[in-house]
Amino acid sequence: MTILVYLMPVALFLGALGLTGFLWALKSGQYEDLDGAAERILRDDKPER
Amino acid sequence: MSCCAPSAELALDLTSTTSVLPFSQEIRLASRSLGDNLWQTDLSVPTVHCAACIQAIETALGRLDRVEGARVNLSTKRVAIRWRGDSVPPFVAALGRLGFQAHLFEADADKKDKTLAELIRAVAVAGFAAGNIMLLSVSVWSGAEGATRDLFHWVSALIAIPALTFAGGIFFRSAWNALRHGRMNMDVPIAVGVSLAYAMSLYETINHGDHAYFDASVSLLFFLLIGRTLDHVMRERARTAVKGLSQLAARGAIVLRGDGARDYLPVGEIEPGMHLLVAAGERVPVDGRIIRGASDLDCSLVSGESTPKTVTSGQQVQAGTLNLTGPLTIEATAAAKDSFLAEMVRLMEAAEGGRAHYRRIADRVSALYAPVVHLTAFVTFLGWMAVTGDWHRAVTIAIAVLIITCPCALGLAVPIVQVVAARRLFEAGVMVKDGSAIERLAAIDIAVFDKTGTLTLGQPRLVNASSIDPAMLAMAADMAAHSRHPFSKAIAAFAGFAGQPKLEAVSEHPGLGIEATTADSTWRLGRRGWAGWKARTGGEGKYGGYGGTVLSKNGRIVASFKFEDARRADAKAAVGQLKDAGVSVEMLSGDTPDACGDVARILGIDRFVSALLPSEKAERIEVLTKAGHKVLMVGDGLNDTPALGAAHVSIAPATAADIGRNAADFVFLRESLSAVPLALDVSRKAGRLIRQNIAIAIIYNAVAVPIAIFGNVTPLIAAVAMSASSLLVIGNGLRLQGFRLAELTRASSATHSGIHPSARSS
Incomplete structure (x- = not known):
C-alpha cells in the first residue's frame, strides 16, 4: 500500500491544479461575457487596436 | 448589418419620445476617473446582439478622437469606453449613426458582484x-x-x-x-x-x-x-x-447664476430658489414654477394624462414631466428630495404591500421542517438510549437521522424551478426580480391595469390619415418633423413626397403649433383657434371634423387631424387571456372618464375608475386586498408607483419611470402586453412544479427517515439517497423547460391567425 503515499498527493495535486485554474479564470474576468466570447470568434481577424 | 437593426427580435421596444440623447455634461457626471486624465464611461446598448454589432461598435468608437478603446460586453449589453481629455467624445452620436440607442449607465461597474x-x-x-x-x-x-x-x-x-x-x-x-x-x-x-x-x-x-x-x-x-x-x-x-434601461429621471440641470453664468449641477445639489433652464426634450428635474417661456408638457408618466398640457409662465411644473416644445426657465420650489418623485417614493413605502408580509414557500416549509427534524433526531437518541443504554450508538444513529433529513432536495426543490421559470421568461423578454415574485404571481385573482403607457402606449396615433388630401398630409408631415410634440411625431410618420411646396422658414409656437412659410403662403399646423384665424369666414364646415389639430393655409383650414392613443400590441388578447385564466381585469387611470371609457370598451374591460390621484390608486388596491383578493398591478407611470408597491405583485413595462421599474417585481422589455398572461402562465406552472418537488422531498424523507431511525443507514446509503433525491427534483424542475415545445407550436399558429390584431380590436 506504499503506492498510496505517492498516488494520493498526486491525485490531490491535480485536483487542486484544476481548482486553481478555475479560480484564476474567474478572477481574470473570463466568465464576464460568455455570450460575447462566443460571438467574437466569428469576427474576421483584425489586429486589435 | 441588417440583423442589427433596432427592430431586431431582441430589441427593446423603447419609444423614442422617452429617450433623449444624454447630454455630454450628463455623461461626464456618470463617468468615473481611472486616473491620469483617463475616464471610463459605461453605456447600456440594449440592441447589441451579434458579432457584427460588436465589430461595428468597437471600430466606430475606436476611430473617434481621444477614445482609447471600447469593449462591448454582450452578456450585459453594455459598452465600456475609455477616453482621455476634458470634453466627452461624441460617442452617443456615433452609436446613434450606427442605429444603436445608448443609455447612460450608473458608474458602478467597478463594484463587481x-x-x-x-x-x-x-x-x-x-x-x-x-x-x-x-x-x-x-x-x-x-x-x-x-x-x-x-x-x-x-x-x-x-x-x-x-x-x-x-x-x-x-x-x-x-x-x-x-x-x-x-x-x-x-x-x-x-x-x-x-x-x-x-x-x-x-x-x-x-x-x-x-x-x-x-x-x-x-x-x-x-x-x-x-x-x-x-x-x-x-x-x-x-x-x-x-x-x-434608459434613465428617465433627469440627472442634472443647467443652473442660471445671478451673474449670467451657467453651471451644470447634479439634481441632488439643486436648491429651492435656483433658476433652471429646461430645454425642449428634457425632463423637469425638480418641482418648480415657470418664470419665462411657454411650452407643452408631457405629463403621461406623472399623472397618466395622455394629452400634453400647455403651460406658460407663472404655472407650477412637477418633477418628471417632459418638456416638449419650447425652452423654459423655472425657479425651483423644492429640492429633489422633496419633489414629486420623492413624494411618490414615500407613498410607495407607506403603501407596503403583500410582499412585505409574504413568506416564501421554502421559508414556510422550513419553519415546520426544522423543528420536526430536530425533534425526530432527539427522540431517536432518547429511544436508543432507553433500549440499549449505549450512548455512542444512540448518538451515531441520531446524527445519521440528521444527515439523511438534511434538506438537500428541499433546498434545491424551489430554486431550481424558479431559475428555469425565470430563464423562460427572460427569453420572452420578461425580467423577474426574485423568486418570491413568481410564487406571488401564481396566486393572483385580480389584475389591475394602468391606462396610459400600459394598456396604451401613451403616444397619439393619427386615425384619419386616409381621409386627408395626400398633398396636405405630406405638407403637414414636413412641418411636423420640426417639433417634438407627440401629435407632430404622429403626423411626421406620414412623411413622403406628394408635390408639396418646399418650406422656407419654420418656427414653433409653444402651446399653439408650428408656423411655416413657403414661396407664396403661410402655413400653420396646430390648434384650431390659432391656425385657422380666418376660419369663421368659411372653410371649417367644408373640411369637416372637430379634431383640435388642423393645418391651415393663409389662415384657412385645409385639413384636420384626429388622434387616438395608440393601444399597446396584443392588449385586447392579453386581457382576454387573463379572463380565461380566471383573473378579473380592472383599469385604474388618472386620465379623463371619456378617454378611459373608450379604451375600456375597445379592450373589453368591464370595470374602470378614472381621474384617480396616485394615492387613490394605492387605496383602491388596498380595498381590494382587504376584501381578500390577491392583486396584480400593471403600470408604468410615476403615479402608479404607490400602487405598484401596494399590490401583491406588480409588473411594469421597460418604458416605465425609473422608480416604477425598481418597484415592480417583473419588467417586460417588449412592446406586446402578452407578456402579462405569459408571466402568469409560467408562474402558475412553476408553482405546481414547486409543490410537486416539495412532495417528492417529503416522500423521500418518509421512506429514508424510518431506515435511519432503526439504525440501518451507512454512509453509502446516505450518499445514494441524498444524490438520488436531488437528481429527482432537478429533473422534475427541468420539465418546465419541456412545456415550451408544446407552447411554441401553439404560439406560432396563434400568430398566424392573429396577423391583424388591430383590425380585430378596433
Missing part, C-alpha cells in the same frame, strides 16, 4: 472537496480496511476543513442570523446537520471507527450551493438588465 464571486468560489471549493472525498469514500465502501481506511478518513477530514469553513461559512452565517432574530430558516438544519456530521466523523476517525460521513457533509454543501448560486445569478441578471 461580490456575492456572486463568493458563491462561485464556494461552489468550486465545495465541488473539489466533494469529488475527492467521494473518491476516497468509494475506496472505503469497496473494502479498504484497517490502517488504509484510517488514512483515507484522515485525508478526507483534512480536505473537508476548507470546504466547511469557506463554503459552509455562507450557511453558518445565515443560520446564525436567523437564530439570533428568533427565526428558523432552511440553513439552520443544514448548519446543524453538517457540523454534527463532521464532528461525529472526526470522533470516529480518531477512534478507528468504520463509518465517517465526511462525504455526506461536503457533498450536501456542494448541492445546496449550486441551488443558491443559480438563484443569485437569476436575480442579478434581471437586476442588471433593468438597471441598464
Whole structure:
C-alpha cells in the first residue's frame, strides 16, 4: 500500500491544479461575457487596436 | 448589418419620445476617473446582439478622437469606453449613426458582484472537496480496511476543513442570523446537520471507527450551493438588465447664476430658489414654477394624462414631466428630495404591500421542517438510549437521522424551478426580480391595469390619415418633423413626397403649433383657434371634423387631424387571456372618464375608475386586498408607483419611470402586453412544479427517515439517497423547460391567425 503515499498527493495535486485554474479564470474576468466570447470568434481577424 | 437593426427580435421596444440623447455634461457626471486624465464611461446598448454589432461598435468608437478603446460586453449589453481629455467624445452620436440607442449607465461597474464571486468560489471549493472525498469514500465502501481506511478518513477530514469553513461559512452565517432574530430558516438544519456530521466523523476517525460521513457533509454543501448560486445569478441578471434601461429621471440641470453664468449641477445639489433652464426634450428635474417661456408638457408618466398640457409662465411644473416644445426657465420650489418623485417614493413605502408580509414557500416549509427534524433526531437518541443504554450508538444513529433529513432536495426543490421559470421568461423578454415574485404571481385573482403607457402606449396615433388630401398630409408631415410634440411625431410618420411646396422658414409656437412659410403662403399646423384665424369666414364646415389639430393655409383650414392613443400590441388578447385564466381585469387611470371609457370598451374591460390621484390608486388596491383578493398591478407611470408597491405583485413595462421599474417585481422589455398572461402562465406552472418537488422531498424523507431511525443507514446509503433525491427534483424542475415545445407550436399558429390584431380590436 506504499503506492498510496505517492498516488494520493498526486491525485490531490491535480485536483487542486484544476481548482486553481478555475479560480484564476474567474478572477481574470473570463466568465464576464460568455455570450460575447462566443460571438467574437466569428469576427474576421483584425489586429486589435 | 441588417440583423442589427433596432427592430431586431431582441430589441427593446423603447419609444423614442422617452429617450433623449444624454447630454455630454450628463455623461461626464456618470463617468468615473481611472486616473491620469483617463475616464471610463459605461453605456447600456440594449440592441447589441451579434458579432457584427460588436465589430461595428468597437471600430466606430475606436476611430473617434481621444477614445482609447471600447469593449462591448454582450452578456450585459453594455459598452465600456475609455477616453482621455476634458470634453466627452461624441460617442452617443456615433452609436446613434450606427442605429444603436445608448443609455447612460450608473458608474458602478467597478463594484463587481461580490456575492456572486463568493458563491462561485464556494461552489468550486465545495465541488473539489466533494469529488475527492467521494473518491476516497468509494475506496472505503469497496473494502479498504484497517490502517488504509484510517488514512483515507484522515485525508478526507483534512480536505473537508476548507470546504466547511469557506463554503459552509455562507450557511453558518445565515443560520446564525436567523437564530439570533428568533427565526428558523432552511440553513439552520443544514448548519446543524453538517457540523454534527463532521464532528461525529472526526470522533470516529480518531477512534478507528468504520463509518465517517465526511462525504455526506461536503457533498450536501456542494448541492445546496449550486441551488443558491443559480438563484443569485437569476436575480442579478434581471437586476442588471433593468438597471441598464434608459434613465428617465433627469440627472442634472443647467443652473442660471445671478451673474449670467451657467453651471451644470447634479439634481441632488439643486436648491429651492435656483433658476433652471429646461430645454425642449428634457425632463423637469425638480418641482418648480415657470418664470419665462411657454411650452407643452408631457405629463403621461406623472399623472397618466395622455394629452400634453400647455403651460406658460407663472404655472407650477412637477418633477418628471417632459418638456416638449419650447425652452423654459423655472425657479425651483423644492429640492429633489422633496419633489414629486420623492413624494411618490414615500407613498410607495407607506403603501407596503403583500410582499412585505409574504413568506416564501421554502421559508414556510422550513419553519415546520426544522423543528420536526430536530425533534425526530432527539427522540431517536432518547429511544436508543432507553433500549440499549449505549450512548455512542444512540448518538451515531441520531446524527445519521440528521444527515439523511438534511434538506438537500428541499433546498434545491424551489430554486431550481424558479431559475428555469425565470430563464423562460427572460427569453420572452420578461425580467423577474426574485423568486418570491413568481410564487406571488401564481396566486393572483385580480389584475389591475394602468391606462396610459400600459394598456396604451401613451403616444397619439393619427386615425384619419386616409381621409386627408395626400398633398396636405405630406405638407403637414414636413412641418411636423420640426417639433417634438407627440401629435407632430404622429403626423411626421406620414412623411413622403406628394408635390408639396418646399418650406422656407419654420418656427414653433409653444402651446399653439408650428408656423411655416413657403414661396407664396403661410402655413400653420396646430390648434384650431390659432391656425385657422380666418376660419369663421368659411372653410371649417367644408373640411369637416372637430379634431383640435388642423393645418391651415393663409389662415384657412385645409385639413384636420384626429388622434387616438395608440393601444399597446396584443392588449385586447392579453386581457382576454387573463379572463380565461380566471383573473378579473380592472383599469385604474388618472386620465379623463371619456378617454378611459373608450379604451375600456375597445379592450373589453368591464370595470374602470378614472381621474384617480396616485394615492387613490394605492387605496383602491388596498380595498381590494382587504376584501381578500390577491392583486396584480400593471403600470408604468410615476403615479402608479404607490400602487405598484401596494399590490401583491406588480409588473411594469421597460418604458416605465425609473422608480416604477425598481418597484415592480417583473419588467417586460417588449412592446406586446402578452407578456402579462405569459408571466402568469409560467408562474402558475412553476408553482405546481414547486409543490410537486416539495412532495417528492417529503416522500423521500418518509421512506429514508424510518431506515435511519432503526439504525440501518451507512454512509453509502446516505450518499445514494441524498444524490438520488436531488437528481429527482432537478429533473422534475427541468420539465418546465419541456412545456415550451408544446407552447411554441401553439404560439406560432396563434400568430398566424392573429396577423391583424388591430383590425380585430378596433
